[in-house]
Amino acid sequence: MPRFPSLNGLKFFLTAARTGSFSAAALHLHVTQGAVSRQVKGLEDDLGELLFMREARGLRMTTAGQLLIRHVEDGFKSLETGVERVQEMRAQGRVELTVNVPQTFGSRWLAPRLGQFSQTHPLITLNVSTEPITRKQDLGRFDCLVMFLDRPWEHGHSQLLRLEDHVAVASPKWFSGGKAPDLASTPRLLLKNGSQELPVWTNWLRSQGQPHPNQVDHTAKIRFSSLDQAIHAAVAGAGIAIVDKAMIVHELRQKRLRLLPQRETQGPFGYWWVQQAPHRNPVAEQFHLWLTSCAMSR
8 A cells, every 4th residue: 555645745735736836825824935845845756746837927737736636625625524523513512313223233233332432422322222114204213224134225325334244053052072963954043024034044055055945845944033033042952043143252252152164154134324315414424433443343
């Protein structure tokens, strides 16, 4: 990754481009003309390209300068917006944010991390609910949502936080002599989303080169309406479950569940950030940035 140039150099370059001369830029920035010239020269040295042609009548931007100026203007505008939003949030004092999340995500992934969020954002009071969301009208009751989806939600502005990392797990009691349970004869714990069965097993078996579940009719099946129920059943020894690895951290650590040797697969389901519109209020912006950083680190 190339070394990022000095922000001062970029700021001085932007001001010189807008004013048309180093002297006018110096007056605007309350520094000497020499300081502007040195900063721009340092930026040119970092980039290995001339940004201005120094002419008697002033400055004329080179092709490299014209290319850079558009991005520098956008970058400083974004920085200014970010600073303004933080200042707005601070000026509001203690504020509340109402967010709805899937039940298992809320209890197993979000809840253990909320202490960290409170320490980082002490002025934000979170109101967390886990109501089922199915209609566009539901969206208006919350500042933001986290939804379990396999594609962007059609009723709102969506952004992927993370895809599920699917693993097969079972209670240690199914591992006889250290050998993993047989997929063809061990009960399978399935998940429903409303009246529809989630194709988690189908997708996972296909990725392993295994037959479609319908081709193994003799295997016992138990269906659950939530991932949390399936995890508890797997811990109790009810059978094999395909689950998101991030949701069973404690069970794996405490050896209440064991991984089957098959490889881990990803998606297509995952957790999506959803709002009515792409323009976020400063408080929701902070929560979204925090969620994204946590999701990336798993």
